[in-house]
Each structure stands twice: as structure tokens, then as C-alpha cells.
Amino acid sequence: MNLPAKVKVAFYWNASCGGCEEAIVDLGEDLFKVLEAVDIVFWPVALDFKLEDVERLSDGEIDVAFINGGIRFSEHEKVVKLLRRKSKIVVAYGSCAHLGGIPGLANLWTKASIMDYVYLKAPSVVNESKTLPKEITQTDAGDLELPAFLDALKPLGQVIDVDYYVPGCPPTPNVTLKAIETLLSGKLPPKGAVLGASARALCDTCPLNETKPEKLAIKEFRRPHTFIPDPKKCLLAQGLLCLGPVTRGGCEAKCIKANMPCTGCFGPLDNVLDFGARALSFIASIIDQRDEEGIKKALGPIIDLVGQVYKFSLPSCPLRGLIKRKEV
Amino acid sequence: MVVVTINPITRLEGHGKISIFLDEKGDVKRAFLQIPELRGFEKIAIGRHPEDMAQITPRICGVCPWAHHMASAKALDDLYKVKPPSAAVKIRELAYNIFMLEDHALHFFVLAGPDFVIGPRAPRAERNVIGMMKKLGAETVKRIVLTRKKLRDAEALIGGKPVHPVMALPGGVSKPLTEDDRRELLSVAAAGLELADTAYKLLKDLLRNEEYVKLITGDIYVHETYYMGLVDDKNRVNFYDGKIRVVDPKGREHAKFDVHDYLKYIAEHVEPWTYARMSYLRTVGWKGLVDGEDSGLLAVGPLGRLNAADCMATPRAQAAYEEMYSTLGGKPTHYTLAYHIARVVEMIQAAERIKELVEDPEITSPDVRSLPTSAPDVGIGVVEAPRGTLIHHYEADERGLIKKANLIVATQNNVARMCLSIEKAAKMLIKGGAVDDGLLNMVEMAFRAYDPCFACATHSIIGRVPLKIEIRDHEGRIIKVITNVD
Numbered sequence: 098m099n100l101p102a103k104v105k106v107a108f109y110w111n112a113s114c115g116g117c118e119e120a121i122v123d124l125g126e127d128l129f130k131v132l133e134a135v136d137i138v139f140w141p142v143a144l145d146f147k148l149e150d151v152e153r154l155s156d157g158e159i160d161v162a163f164i165n166g167g168i169r170f171s172e173h174e175k176v177v178k179l180l181r182r183k184s185k186i187v188v189a190y191g192s193c194a195h196l197g198g199i200p201g202l203a204n205l206w207t208k209a210s211i212m213d214y215v216y217l218k219a220p221s222v223v224n225e226s227k228t229l230p231k232e233i234t235q236t237d238a239g240d241l242e243l244p245a246f247l248d249a250l251k252p253l254g255q256v257i258d259v260d261y262y263v264p265g266c267p268p269t270p271n272v273t274l275k276a277i278e279t280l281l282s283g284k285l286p287p288k289g290a291v292l293g294a295s296a297r298a299l300c301d302t303c304p305l306n307e308t309k310p311e312k313l314a315i316k317e318f319r320r321p322h323t324f325i326p327d328p329k330k331c332l333l334a335q336g337l338l339c340l341g342p343v344t345r346g347g348c349e350a351k352c353i354k355a356n357m358p359c360t361g362c363f364g365p366l367d368n369v370l371d372f373g374a375r376a377l378s379f380i381a382s383i384i385d386q387r388d389e390e391g392i393k394k395a396l397g398p399i400i401d402l403v404g405q406v407y408k409f410s411l412p413s414c415p416l417r418g419l420i421k422r423k424e425v
Numbered sequence: 426m427v428v429v430t431i432n433p434i435t436r437l438e439g440h441g442k443i444s445i446f447l448d449e450k451g452d453v454k455r456a457f458l459q460i461p462e463l464r465g466f467e468k469i470a471i472g473r474h475p476e477d478m479a480q481i482t483p484r485i486c487g488v489c490p491w492a493h494h495m496a497s498a499k500a501l502d503d504l505y506k507v508k509p510p511s512a513a514v515k516i517r518e519l520a521y522n523i524f525m526l527e528d529h530a531l532h533f534f535v536l537a538g539p540d541f542v543i544g545p546r547a548p549r550a551e552r553n554v555i556g557m558m559k560k561l562g563a564e565t566v567k568r569i570v571l572t573r574k575k576l577r578d579a580e581a582l583i584g585g586k587p588v589h590p591v592m593a594l595p596g597g598v599s600k601p602l603t604e605d606d607r608r609e610l611l612s613v614a615a616a617g618l619e620l621a622d623t624a625y626k627l628l629k630d631l632l633r634n635e636e637y638v639k640l641i642t643g644d645i646y647v648h649e650t651y652y653m654g655l656v657d658d659k660n661r662v663n664f665y666d667g668k669i670r671v672v673d674p675k676g677r678e679h680a681k682f683d684v685h686d687y688l689k690y691i692a693e694h695v696e697p698w699t700y701a702r703m704s705y706l707r708t709v710g711w712k713g714l715v716d717g718e719d720s721g722l723l724a725v726g727p728l729g730r731l732n733a734a735d736c737m738a739t740p741r742a743q744a745a746y747e748e749m750y751s752t753l754g755g756k757p758t759h760y761t762l763a764y765h766i767a768r769v770v771e772m773i774q775a776a777e778r779i780k781e782l783v784e785d786p787e788i789t790s791p792d793v794r795s796l797p798t799s800a801p802d803v804g805i806g807v808v809e810a811p812r813g814t815l816i817h818h819y820e821a822d823e824r825g826l827i828k829k830a831n832l833i834v835a836t837q838n839n840v841a842r843m844c845l846s847i848e849k850a851a852k853m854l855i856k857g858g859a860v861d862d863g864l865l866n867m868v869e870m871a872f873r874a875y876d877p878c879f880a881c882a883t884h885s886i887i888g889r890v891p892l893k894i895e896i897r898d899h900e901g902r903i904i905k906v907i908t909n910v911d
Contacts, residue, residue, distance in 0.1 A: 112464055116487020116588040123587065125574055169464060199484040203465040205472070211465040215702070216695045219467060220818070220831050222702065223692045223711070230463075234698040238446035238455035241698040246463055267487065267588050322476040322505070322595045325794050355585030355592050356599040360480065400824050404473045408481075 104160045104281060107139035107151070107180060111173040112200055112250060113166030117191040120267035124274065131277055139180075148176065151183055159184040161280055163263075167193040167200055167412065168251045172244035181257040186280070188292070189253040192266035192362050195291075196372065197252045197412030199266070202404065204249045204412050212246070252412050262291045264345055266362035266409060272347050291367070294347030298366060299359055302346045305331045314385035320398050321357060328356045333383075338405055343372070343379050362409045373414055376406040443868070445851045451858020456848040458872070460701040460840070470830035475504055475801050475821055478830075479593040482817065485834065490589050491524035491580070492810030492835070493817070495665065498593035500817040504804025505595045505797035512790035513597035518665045519610070519782040520583040520592070521808070525664050526617050526775040527576035528811040529727075529768045532876045533624050534569050537765050540870060541631045545640065565623065572620045579613045582606060597794035607789050614780040621776035624769045625745060632752055632766075642753060645853050646761040646871060648716040648845050649674040651706055651723050653838065654730030655809045656681075661738040662730050662774060664809045670733045671706065674718050676757040680708060684807040687816055691833060692721075694841075703841040704833060714844050722845070725813025725838040726875060727767035732757035739781075742774035761846055764874040801825050810835040812876055839875050846871040 110118065124131065138159055139151050151159075162184040168174055181187055192198040203211060216222060216229050234241045253259050263276045276293030279286065286292070300306060309331040319336035326335045332353065333339040339358035341350075345366055352359055365372040384395045399405055407414060445456040466485050470478060479497040483490030495517060502509060509517075534557070543556040558566045577587040583602070584590030592598045602610070631637055651674065655667040671680040671690065680690055692707035705711050709721035716722060723729070737743040749766045750756045782788055801821035808815055813835035822828040850871040 112462075114484050114487035114490075116484070116490065119487050119588050123577060125570070170461065172461065199469065199481055200464040200466075202469045202473075202481075206465070206468045211463075211468045214468055215463065215465060219693070219702075220688055220829075221691055221693045221704075221833060222695060223707070224695045228695045228697050230695070230700045231697050234696075236446075236455060236457075236698070239444075241444060241457055241459065243459060243698065243700065244461050246700075250464075266484070269586075320474065320476060321599070322501075322797060324796065328600070351581070351585050352591045355590075357585065357591040400826055401472055401474050401477075404477060408477075 104135045105138050105158065106135040107159045107162040107184065108137070109139065109162065109164045109176060109180060111164070111166030111177070111194070111253075112169035113191070113193055113198075116267040117165035117193075120191070120265075120270065120273060124270050127270070127274055131274075134281060148179065151179055154183050156182050157185050161186045161188060163188045163190045164253055165189075165191040165194050167197050168253065168256045169200065169247055170244040171247065174247070174256055177253060177257050186260045186285075187253075187257065188261045188263060188276070188280070189259045190263045191268055192264065192364070192409045194253040195262045195264055196364050196410035197250060198409050201250050201252070201410070201412040202408070204417065205403070208246060208248045249417075250412055255412070260288050261286070262289075262364075264291055264294050264363040265348060268293065269348055269351070271349065291345065291364070294345050294363055296367060297346050298342055299344045299346040299348060299350060299353075299363065300341035303331075303341055303350050303353055305329070305353060308334070310334055313383040315383050315395060316385050317395050317397065318399050323398070326356060332356075332358045338380070338399060340376055340406075343369075343376050360408050361406070364410060371414055372410040373403075373406040377402070380406075443847055445855070447855065447858065451856070453848070453852040453855050456844075456851040457698060458840070458844045458847050459699045461699075463700040467830045467832055470819065470827045473827045475501055475804075475819060475825070475827055476595055478817070478819060478827065480589065480591060482832070483589045485832070487588050489524075489528065489810050489812065489835075491521060491584070492808055492815050494584070494590050494593050495521050495808045496806050496810075496815045496817040498595070499666075499806025499808065500804040500819050501593075501595035501806070502804070503806055504801045504819055504821060506799050506802070507596040507795050507797040509597040509795055510790070510792045512601070512787050513793040513795075515782055515785060515788050516583065516598050516602060516793060517593065519779060519788065520580060520590070521665050522775040522778045522782070523576050523579050523583075523613065523617070525811055526621065526772055526779065527573055527580070529772045529775070530569070530573060530576075530620055530624065532811075533765065533768055533772065536876070537768075537873055538627075540873075541637060541765070542627065545870065561627075569620065569623065572616045575613050575616050579610060582609065594794065595797050599794075601791045601793045602789050604789055607783060610779075610783045614776070614783045617776040617779050621769075621772040624772055628766060628769045629748075638752065641760050641762040641766075645850055645867065646846065646874070647759045648722075648724075648761065648842055648849070649718070649759050650716050650842055651679060651709070651721065652729040652732035652757060653723050653725050653814055654733040655807065655814065656734045657738060660735035662734040662736075662742075662771070663738060664771075664775070666808075669807065669814060671723075672733050672757060674716075674757070674759070676732065679706070684805050684816060687805065687807070687818075687833070691816075691838075693833070693837065699840075701840050702837050703844075704838040705841065714841055714848070716842075716845060722841045723838050724842050725835055726764060726811070727771050728758070728761070728764045729813055729838075730809060731767045731770060737770065737774050739774045739777035741777055742770055745770045745773050761871065761874045764876070768876070812836060813838050843872050843875055846875075 162180045189195050212229055232243055232245050272293035279292050318338055337358040340361040341359040344359050344361045345363040348363055369375045386392045386395045442459045446454045448454040479494055482493040482497045485493055542560050580587040584592040651671055653671045655663050656670045657663045657667045668681050673679045691704055693702040693704050694711045706721035712720040737746045803820050805818045815835050816833040818831040819827050820829040850868050854867055
């Protein structure tokens, strides 16, 4: 597919923190170059185009739609379906749209239990009438509408067909630029490709890689607040649960350079369906213990395994929705 | 019934929407600011390793991730009852002041600046960053942009990434600073001071214009509410630490408390038409969306902090603070547009504090971690986010996992007052069904002062909050559309 000289681009955000927009603004001077090459037809956070303007476009008239954030409200679902119809290419931008992101951890709980805590049980809340936000509120002046809070958060690919992904929480300026360059080049990779990042694991390009032992053998994992690691040595070899070996590279190892382990925001390598399962299998493979007791000891400090291996990708787990935490 | 819907679709830590209802005479009956945004971070927290909270909570807001990162770090210190080494506290405070300066500068120069520098009544096409370039000169604007980049790079140097930093741990920070880092940061400090100076000079020029002073002190943008902010042991403004002080609408101290007692003073109200909880003073009570001494509504952020403190913590900021109150006719000041002035005063303090900290010999000490020795229990931490007081409260279970979390986010503290501001602007501008085109910018200015939104960042491209007002008749037909998009 060849893209025209002046590419029509749309940006949209769902349940996101705004970090993905900051990431685009952080392109700095390069942003102005990008803006020269494209014609923005929809960017509700920055430009006053309305949904009606998008509805008026012919199907497929938008060349590329960049969509960030997970799908958490009825309004998000509506908008992304419309954007899908109007766009030749849809790009899921950032961890939330890609895999569900940190807000996806809310899927451990039901919608009702979230509303219950936030509006009734949180210690600072005073709510004797047990008021909950609702879709239509009648007031003496007229009806007020709110979008519906959905049962769970979904990454973009579970709601519409996605062509490409840009990983990261947020994607780094370099990754964003490379992804945009790929899209503007007209030489498009196969559908489903992850743009802008590396095809190799973060571990392969980590500045600490040469200190990684040939065979990792962990007697016992350790948590970051419990010891001071040697900043010049592989963090994983020191017992920190660094997900660099199973996480896509391209982030320039920014967290590791700050002496903190990789938590997997760039997601899995090609052909890995379930990031958490891959991470678990990797963890199992490096434990240097022989019996069940030993394995228990090795994993002992890692109590919240879900929060470690699915920190950015819980809604993408094929078991999604099947397990809900018991209310206590 | 005529319904006016303003759908600014700008970020109020989420998307925001304004609905205005007119009565039969065409006057404003009610106006509502709705926040259609919920992700449930307090539930997400449950079951997590506590130390992960410092990386999870910044995802609440990618515009002020540093505020959550620091509030979390302090709640974690408290949770494990661990005292970070002095150098670690200084590194945190340094990073935090850099963030505060960068965030305030973006708002002042790019978002709010054009209204005043170009003029509130100037053609919309000029009231943006390009207009700023013409007025201030391309060279000045370029320096501002470069300094912002320098500040963002400094955040990355200290914390890994500017958006979603990773340095904070219970008991300290993950990385000490080297002498090379300090050299780099000295140049950041110099550029920061210059940036604050540029803002201050610009502001002083603006305040020489009587028309602007009249606009600021006019009766559209004023609410007599309580004010809240962190102060140090001398009641000076502090962004990173201190006691929470509340003053009443007369400026008298209403309360001064340690954050551990926050539940005695702060409560939150729920309305069915918005997903945002609204903070108020428990000690005064919820009296609805009204101002005055009998209503517990609060203002936080730059204006809240300056009103709640006795003075600034650094000399040049103090001079600017004194000038602000003398220009506005005393303290406290209830003018919402004074947020812009207070923001510049705070930029000066942040810049001065950056310099002090970078020049502190201890800042390069390798001793930046204390290891927790006790089991996690209850931890409460507070910082001043650029937009106001931010509280993180965690409790751990017997396995050491988070079992309960409560987050009082800056915008929650301000959201009730924002509702007042919007309703007041609407009521004063819409009469007898005649919607003045000036309403748009006047409404923009009513909530822009609070810097509630992400629009500030993306705004750099176009320099305005995009607004569209649709006026519908009782059958829902659009009878008039007003927009600020040309």
C-alpha cells in the first residue's frame, strides 16, 4: 500500500493517563517535522474536530489512526469502531492500547467492586445516600449524561481490528519517530507488526549484558527495596526480577540505567501470545533449586506474581475474565 | 428548555465536559462540569507489592507522573517506617522542583500566556504560540522550548524517564548523582532561573496594564473559599514536605495538621453526574456547590498554597509574592485568575531551590538508600502536585501486600471550585438567551487558571483549548454553534 504525499492522520485516546500524548509532545523539534508531513483530521485533545467531522469522511479516508489507552467506557468503544471504519491503518499506540497496560490490572476485580470501593468504601468518602455515578442523572435543570463504565478494560485489538502496534509506557521518542518513519515510507511491514522497536529482547542490547552469566541460576529472587544492587552487574543475576530477557527491546534500557529492573512495558517478542506465561516459563527455567521446598524459597519474595508478570498485559492474557479475585 | 453543551474534550486528568442549562427566559439555570473518567487505581493497588506503587500510581496521570511518584515514595517510607538518607531526600526534592518548574512553565508560557500576552480579546488566530513568537520574538520562544527540553532531560537523568520515572524506593532513590551529573545539573539550574526570570518579567509587564488587573480582580472570577497547601516549620510554601495548612476565606488559620490526620479534615462527596469525587473540609461540611465560610469547599494548587502559607521559602520568590499581594489588594486573594501570578511566584521558588540543591555538596553523596527493616503496615504520604495537595495512603496485609489504598488527587480537591467557576462565568455571560461569543474564551479562562488539564501540553501546537458550544432547542435541534476553531 502506498500512502499519499500528505498523509491524513487521526489521534485518539481512551482510558489513558496522557503520557502517550506527552510522549508525542516530547518529540520536540521532530514533532514539527512530522506535523509538516501529515494532515491531522482528528485529535480531540488538541484540535477541535468532532466525531461528526469523522462521520462525514468516506470510509478509509483517514490514512493512519493512532489510538492510545485501553477501552474502559462505552464512548471509547463507539469512537474506535468509527475510526476503524474510516481508517486504512489503525495503530495501537502505547502499552494500554497494545496490551492493556497498568489500568488493565483493574480486571482482577469486577466493575461493581471497583464502583463500590471508589464511591462508597474509600475511607475519605462520605456518601450516606449511597450515590453512584450513573449514565443518566435527572436534575431540576435537565438530564445529564455520562458514558457507561464497562465490565473490564480491553486492549484495542479486542475491540477492533488493529494493523500495527507501537509499544511502551510510554513509547520513547525514538520508537515513536521510527514508527512514524516506517508508516510514512510506504514500505509497510506485514499486518500485526510491532513498529519502531527492536525484534530482539531488551536483554540483548542491555548495557549490563556482558556481565550476565552464560547460565543464569537464581537461588532466591529479591525485591528491589531489600538490597542495594551493584549497578554495574546484571540485575537479574543479582536476583532482581528483571524481565529484559522476555521483553522486546528498543527502549534504550532507560529503567535499567536508573538501576531498576525491566518490568516489561514493551511487551512480548514476536510470536509470543501471552507475555505473562512466557515470563513465568522463563522464571521457572532460571531457578536453581532441586525440590519443591527450594522452589518455594526461590519464589518466596515474589508474592504478587500476577502484578510482576502481567503488570502491563493482564487483559491480553488468554485466560482473561476467567479468574476474579475473591472479595475480602 | 434550551441546553448548551460545551464539549471541550480537554484533559481534566481525563476528558471533561461542560453542560449548561438555560431556563425559559434564556438565563442560565445550572452549569455542570462533568468528568467521564474512572480507572480504579485504588482497586488496582490491592494485592500489589508495595514498592511497585511508586511505578503504578504515576500511570494515573502522564502529565504529573512525578507528583504521584513522590507521594508514593513518601507513603512507602512511612509504610516501612524507614528514613531515607539525607542525600536521597535532596535528590528527590531536586527532581521534584525541576518537574514543578517545567510543568508550571509550560502552562504559563504556552497555555495561559497567549490570553494575556496577546490579549484576551485579540483575534483567536493570533492568540496562540505563533502569536507568542511574534510578540516575544522567536529567539525568546526558542529559548523557552530549549529550556523545557533541558528540564525534561534532567528528569530523565535523575529518574530514568521524564514520563513515568522509576527512581523512588521505600528508603531512598535507586541512583546517586555523579559529579558529571552535577555539572550538567548546574547548567540546568542556571537555565531554570533564567526561565523563571523571563516569566516574571513578562508577568510584571502584563500587570502594568490596568485592564488586565481589572480583569483579574473583576467579579466573574472570584470565589471565597478555604485554601490548602503544604508549609514547612516556618509556614513557608514547600512542594515536597511539611504540614498541611488550611486557611479560611478571611485568611485565618483553620487547621494545620500532619498528613496522618488527613481523614479528620478532608472528606469527599459523590455526585451521580460525574465520576470525580469532590473533596471538601470535613470540619466545615458539605453544603453543596457554594462558596463562603460556611461551605467546606477548598482551593489547592498555586493559589491555594500561597494563600495557605505565610511566605515563600526563597528570597526572590518572596519578593514576587509580596508584590503579587500588594497588586491584588491583600491576602488572601480569592481571584481565580491570580492562579497565573501565583504559578510564576512558584516557578521562581522552584528555580531557586534547584540551584540550592545542586550546589549542596551532599547531593552527590553515594549514600542514597536506607534498607527497610520492619514489616509494612500503614503508610501515608503527601506532596504538593503542581495542581495541588496530593495524598497517598496505603495499608499492607500480613503478607506485606497492599490491602487498602486511598488517593486524594489534586484535581479532586479543586473540582468543586472549578464547577463554581464555570457556573458563574456562564451565568454572567448568558442572559436572555443571548450567548455572547466572548463566553467561549471567558469560560476557557475560568477553568484554564486551575491548569486542570492535559490540554496544556498538547496545546503547544495550537495554543488554545478547543471549545465548541452547541445551543439546542427543546427538541434537540442545534440552533446555534459557536466555536473558537477558525
